[in-house]
Amino acid sequence: MASEPDFAHNDMASRSRREKAVGLAKFAWDRDISSAELLEMPDDRLRKLARAAGANPPSTRETWTIAAGLLDEKAVWAAAHPDRPEARREHPDEKIMWVKKPIEPWL
Template sequence: MWPQHKVEVYERMVAELRHTLEGQSQGIPPQVRERLEGIIQGAVHTIETGAEIVAVGLPDLAPETVELPPVDSAVVGPVVAEPEPAEPAPAAAKPAIDPFRHGAHAEANRLVKARQLARWLWDRNITGEQVLGFTNKWRNKIARAAGVNPPSTLETWTVAVDLMARMEELAASGTQPEASERHHLDEHEQWATES
């Protein structure tokens, strides 16, 4: 359960974002407005339907280290209330929730690690298909070379592949050429094929 002061700050933030979007809707490009509304709806949906936070004592991250992944507004649709069952269903056992794998802290750490991996892979021009085709042993070697503790699941690697796809779009658009530069192309052959 979130502490009350964090809930209040969250609710104020959502209200201010919605007010800003409504008040300045003419000046905001439609794609940006859609994306912001999707982010707001996704956050509200996650808070309303997500599991309670059960890990206590984990430190809060600094705001600049946490970035939510983009939310596809088509995925977050209107919430439809389910009809009440005629007879109460027997109590089903709740699945155990691993707070270290699915909590906000774990998500933030996964994103930081994926960013570092994506940048390292991008600099060496290693594609997402190649990364996902590598053996776990080779991916662990890559992670160590990138200065990252090897991820225990494929989730972090798929986030890194998604980030590289975004870099590909950025490079194709040509809007920020310095951000999409590759700095270690000479190491491509060393890492692109398993040895």
């Protein structure tokens, strides 16, 4: 009995996953969303974020994990090159739409 091919992890799928992750990471970067914040988002918010970024929502968390890694790489690069235009975030004011600060309890 032959084993089924793994279409989800062939070269073409990996390239497609990375391409989608790059677009998602760019969208998150421009909104000042960190890798940790991205990975903490619930699935329904991630789906909305993907649609807002112009992508079909990934079917697994694997693409989001790649996007988070890209955000970490970009943060290191941006810290080393703060004067480069690519280090700037275009829409940091939109972060609140995606990442909500926890409500502090009344004392």
